Amino acid sequence: MEVIKLDELIEKARQAREQAYVPYSKFAVGAAVLTDDGHVFQGCNIENGSFSMTICAERCAMFSAVAAGYRHFKTIAIVADTKRAVSPCGACRQVMTEFMNADDQVILTNLNGDKIDTTVAGVLPYSFSLKDDPVK
Numbered sequence: 555m556e557v558i559k560l561d562e563l564i565e566k567a568r569q570a571r572e573q574a575y576v577p578y579s580k581f582a583v584g585a586a587v588l589t590d591d592g593h594v595f596q597g598c599n600i601e602n603g604s605f606s607m608t609i610c611a612e613r614c615a616m617f618s619a620v621a622a623g624y625r626h627f628k629t630i631a632i633v634a635d636t637k638r639a640v641s642p643c644g645a646c647r648q649v650m651t652e653f654m655n656a657d658d659q660v661i662l663t664n665l666n667g668d669k670i671d672t673t674v675a676g677v678l679p680y681s682f683s684l685k686d687d688p689v690k
């Protein structure tokens with residue numbers, strides 16, 4: 555299996571951003587997740603006239619990987635045309651905790667090339683986990 559470089563994953567996120575369906579916000583976001591065996595899944599934000607039905611690029615990419623049978627990703631890269639590296643919303647951070655480990659890699663970037671190389675715990679410290687449930 556070919557080893558994918560971080561720059562290639564970011565390029566996949568940029569390509570996915572081109573597919574964003576954003577007639578309402580005009581704010582296009584792209585994401586790409588890397589699985590343990592080197593597969594890449596892309597996602598873009600997809601809006602809806604019933605606004606709350608919108609899905610973010612990050613969850614689109616993660617759910618696409620899950621639908622293909624993957625249950626763990628080691629890296630997610632996110633890109634938007636923002637002044638600072640784009641930051642994922644709370645819902646997407648929570649979904650990351652379901653399918654990634656606390657020390658797995660989260661890359662926040664923008665079209666200017668600003669880059670923040672952080673982790674799941676970095677974007678969501680003290681995250682909720684069912685592992686804390688004493689009944690389990």
Ligand SMILES: O=c1ccn([C@H]2C[C@H](O)[C@@H](CO)O2)c(=O)[nH]1
Nearest residue numbers: 579581583599610611641642643
């Ligand atoms: O991290 C984020 C934040 C927002 N959006 C989308 C949702 C909506 O389509 C638009 C504006 O919130 O950006 C994402 O895709 N990812």
Ligand SMILES: [Zn+2]
Nearest residue numbers: 610642643646
């Ligand atoms: Zn989100």
